[in-house]
Amino acid sequence: MAGRVNFYSDLVTDIESPADEDGVHDSFSQLIDDLNDDLQPDFHDVIEMTSLDPEEESRDDIMDLEGPAYHRSDSEVPQQTDHLIGDRWSSDTLKVLSSMPSRTIGRSRGAIISQYYNRTMQLRRRRQSRPSIQHFPRSARPSIRGYRVETDGDDFEQEEDNKRERLVNNLQNLSANDRVRMLRAMPLSLAEKKELRMLVLNKAEHSLSQSQIPCCSQLKYYIIIALRHGWYGWMSFLSSLQLWQTALKCVGGRFGTGVLSYFVFLRTLLFFNIFLFLVTGLFLVVPQAVLPDPDQNTSVRSTWGLEVLTGAGYFSDSLLYYGYYSNHTLQRNRSCSESMSPCGSGLSYNMPLFYFFTIGAVFFVTCIILVYSMSKSFGQSFCIDKSKGLLAIKVFSSWDFKVSKKSSVRLQRANIGTQLKELVAEVNREELKSPVFQRLWRLFIHMLAWLFCLGSTVGCMLAVYYFSEHMHNKDVKTRSGSPSNTSSSDSLLLKEASLLAVPVVVSSINLLLPGFFNAVAWMEEYDSPSVLNYVSISRNLLLKVSVLGVLCYHWLGRVASKPESLGLQCWESFVGQELYRFLVMDFIFMLLDTFFGEFLWRLFSQKALKRKRKPVFDIARNVLELIYGQTLAWLGVLFSPLLPVVQIIKLLFLFYMKKVSLMMNCQASGKPWRASQMTTIFITLLCFPSFLGAAVCVTYTMWTMKPSDGCGPFRGLRTMFQAGKRWVQQLAEVNPKLSWLVSAHTYLVENPFFLFLCAGIFLIVIYFHSQVVDGQRKIIELLQEQIENEGEDKKFLITRLQDIHERKRVVSPRRVRGASEPFLRMWSRMNRLDALLRSTLVETTLMNHMMKIRAPDGQISHTQGF
């Protein structure tokens, strides 16, 4: 036994876990100490009980000893338990078993109270401002006494009162915040909680009235109360502010967490765009709008309705695009009189500099937020990977409690049934090997399918490439052919419409190809739905990435390198317009898809085909479309600072439209969706190809492309990036003391080494983080092994205990005391072992908890049902 204890402590000291382990350690050693102290009297109790009526093996007796059941009135209870375990163990063994610490937790009110009593104790120890534990009388210190359910009824009542008393004492000594939190988390009924609270408050008032309250502290009291009321009001206000709460509840209730994750993702994107818009709006758009350029010639051309789609014409010389922004320091020259020289500098606004840094900062902050949320959701889904295929978890936690619609409930039921069946089948048959021919055939089919998909993707890529080239060349020709702008209005309209050709082609590819992929996947007949999901996600992703890659090449390689060939004054504005068009077209195609693909298809299948099924909401495809749109928005921020507004409007529309369409047309998906895992994948996809790609493109543009000479904040510079350098040089000229800034700038910003260093540090931090998580996982594995070992030991000891009892009964029922010597030893071992097991479990649970990043306290509350 001692060896085991040592091993355990060795293990614990070896583990350098960052959590507050002291609590565990303390309580553990205390546990052992107290065990040794308390063991004897308690044990005698048990033995006495045994010696009184050793022959009487009535089941009711056992059940009484098993501690007070939660519902005593239920008379059926004892019989059932009895059948299950009564055959194996004698009543004495059962008595011992029933009073072991691990069995008594959470069983009765008394046990709960004492458990929470211990927790309050821990909390108090952690808050150092409170008096330390040494100052309490011994009886008030945490001990394992509370863990044991007393064997006597009368004793029990008394003991419970005692415990309650102590708990109240403890609660009273906690700060108000902690008290409320403790109280809320107690698994007691509300009436009991209220009673506890009353007791605590009465006590507090009592002690307050005993010590004379000075006037000012009374005032303080009132102020605190008022503040608390204010806080509650604020909380409920905040909860009413949370966007789309009811709508999300509604969706979650009808379609489960899978579809809900789509809408939550949409909301996340909306917040990203609002952030983007706020920053660019505040630092770029507002200053430019308030202090407009004097020499800006706004020639209002005739407007067509088409301009909303193309973003050209009237819009091209507006705040929407890069070209409108001025390249010098904005000043309010009107209010600046000669005599007041500092006013100019007070209101001056260096546009190029701010343009440069705003975009940089936006990308940087977005990157940090993305990486943070990614790591957070990784932490959450980390646990799932381990628990994959665990039947227990399937049984207990697969029910989606959000679902409350009847048909969805039925579907979910069938779904869980099939999954369980599959799992059972898996357990049953040991990998029933299919014949070689069949496997080869399947392999062939998969290869063929991938070939189809890759081929069509490459085909689309080439199509976009050549089509954009064709349009480009046509544009160049018309420019060179008729330099005069005196064409008729019809041809102008045609020209504007032709701008839409490429976006329409790309959007229709995005619309049609996923359908093709789905058909191919249907042909493949994947066994597991999760594999199907991954395959379809990866295919769609491949398509979108390659199309976007081609487009980026088109913009940056063809348009930006030779803007003169197109007769463009401002290629940045042109690219911005293109992105605007793509975004709008994407939106329109989504509308069409929703209308035709969901609404009409539902009508068709229900009316014409007389099928009862409704179409299923394809989460993967819809999410990928969102990601695609967001990539466009990120790409376009540099060229068109107001593009996030378009994206915000689009997302708002999309939310309501998708919701209505979902409610009307769709049914819950038959595929099982692990919501948290999917969220991780979505966020990862958003971060990795989407954001990273956009960021690389934007950085490339800023670092190496030559901005156009005729427009924009960076006109006359070799690269956009030089804006910062110029500013630093100006600063140094004005103020020689700042000349170090120039060198710092050259070394830090221009030298790629520094950038590499930053990236390296970033990667190292991520690496360390993942290493820590990995280490924690290893510790958890170790501890789990430990638990298993101890469980084996316990089983062994229980058998031994049973043996001794049997022998004792055979030898002599009268001489219990003499025979109790080995039993005593056994009992103490058992108890220690149980305590060990418990603390190991606590440790493991703690580690498991540490691995998830938990939501901050004080979140906005709302009910599941609302």
Place this chain on the structure above:
Amino acid sequence: MGNKQTIFTSQQLDAYQDCTYFTRKEILRLFHRYRDLAPQLVPLDYTNQPEVRLPYELIGSMPELKDNPFRQRIAEVFSEDGEGNMTLDDFLDMFSVLSEMAPRDLKAYYAFKIYDFNNDDFICKSDLEKTLNKLTRNELTEDEVRMVCEKVIDEADLDNDGRLSLEDFQHMIVRAPDFLR
């Protein structure tokens, strides 16, 4: 505002607020939900704490619970009399635990209670069978149910006593992030 004062006293509201995860507004809203179930039974004045109990049939007909396979168990666990008849306190308690604010430990505790059909503080095989039948509505054959039960106990039972104690259950639940979300 005047209406609010007549239903509960300020102290009562404070007590509710401290003991549940709800704000005042939500408590009042829940009260009205409760009252809507049986307007003739529930008085509008709760200041003198009337003894009102709504029968399970009414509670179980709420849209949140109506189609839940465990609705009866949920009501039983949260009701004071253990038969699903609920006072306002029980009602608030139930929604507080089911709310998104409630910590996982608390939820796990009550989930354990819910799955523990025979109230013996352990999840044994008979409990598991009932759970499975409620989950899948008799879609599995008896053999399959038995297999699943054995496997579940095998996986989750850490102290090898053939049943799942609360501790085992909590330990298992920690590994399921989707639990009761």
